[in-house]
Amino acid sequence: MQTLAVDHPLVAHKLTTLRDVRTDSPTFRRLADELVTLLAYEATRDVRVAEATVQTPLVPAEGVQLASPKPLVVPILRAGLGMLDGMTRLLPTAEVGFLGMIRDEGTLQAQTYATRLPDDLSGRQCYVLDPMLATGGTLAAAIRLLFDRGADDVTAICLLAAPEGLKYLEQAFADISAPIRVVTAAIDSHLNEQGFIMPGLGDAGDRLYGVV
Ligand SMILES: O=P(O)(O)OC[C@H]1O[C@H](OP(=O)(O)OP(=O)(O)O)[C@H](O)[C@@H]1O
Ligand SMILES: O=c1cc[nH]c(=O)[nH]1
Ligand SMILES: [Mg+2]
Structure with missing residues (x-):
């Protein structure tokens, strides 16, 4: 498993405001959206492309286009939904x-309460969106499900990760030789006794959508 904590002043700036308890839900949603687009730029470095030739107004030009099958983006509800627009802004043709x-x-x-995924993910690159990687239980179950359906390359994009969760994922997928990447804005200090990331940003779902 490869882990990348994106080191960029704009990422750090936006993350600092996200953490701030005074940041309201509308601002939190906008910042999460912007942050995901920055993370997605790094997370898609290995997205598969195929050679393509286009005709410029002058001559043919060699280039690339996204390969088939298209990448699959999978937000983990509820909080992952707040990352979807930021991701599809960079990958508008993804499923x-x-x-x-x-x-x-x-x-x-x-616990999984809803699944709406293609049955066959053979040969698919998948991008899982979940803002918080805490114990890693949620992300491990999601990634396992994607591999069980045939995915052969999975990248998770998180806003924050805990060292405990990263370690858990490393162990959980020691048997998988396919690429697994975690791209995050920061790796925080530790989990508290309630399993919350410290210093963290609190409950990401509640901060995006309110307490339900
Ligand atoms: O790494 P873990 O210890 O499994 O915890 C992380 C999970 O917890 C949060 O979701 P939550 O269960 O609060 O659901 P929500 O998105 O509906 O708020 C978060 O969005 C992750 O999915
Ligand atoms: O810190 C945490 C841990 C799990 N889920 C959250 O929303 N925040
Ligand atoms: Mg929550």
């Missing part, structure tokens, strides 16, 4: 599948 998952705040175990 989008959905996973609904919730972590039990007592046991910290992830």
Whole structure:
């Protein structure tokens, strides 16, 4: 597994405002959206392309276009939905599948309550969107499901990751030789006793959409 914490002053600036408890939901949503687009630029460095020739007004020009099959973007509901527009801004032709998952705040175990994905992901590059990688249980279950359906390359984009979650993913996918990448705006210090990322930004879903 490859982990990349994107080191860029604009990423750090936007993340600092996201963390701020005074940042309201509309601002939080806009910043998360902008941040994802910056992270997506790094996360798509290995997106597959095929050679293509176009005709300029003057001569033919050699270039590339996104290869087939198209990449699949998978936001993990609820909080991952706040990252979808920022991602599809860079990959407008990607297909989008959905996973609904919730972590039990007592046991910290992830449960899947909705799945809307292609049955066959053979040969597909997948981009999973989830702002918080805490214990790693949610992301591990999502990535496992994608590999079980045939995906052969998975990149997760997170706003924040905890060292505990990264370690958990490393161990969970020690058996997988296909590329797995985690791209994040920052790796924070640790998880607290309730499984929250410290210093973190609180509950990402609540900050995006309010407490339900
Ligand atoms: O790494 P883990 O320990 O599994 O925790 C991370 C998960 O917790 C949050 O979702 P939550 O369960 O709060 O659902 P929500 O998006 O509906 O708020 C977050 O968006 C991740 O999906
Ligand atoms: O810090 C955390 C951990 C899990 N989920 C969140 O939304 N925040
Ligand atoms: Mg939540």
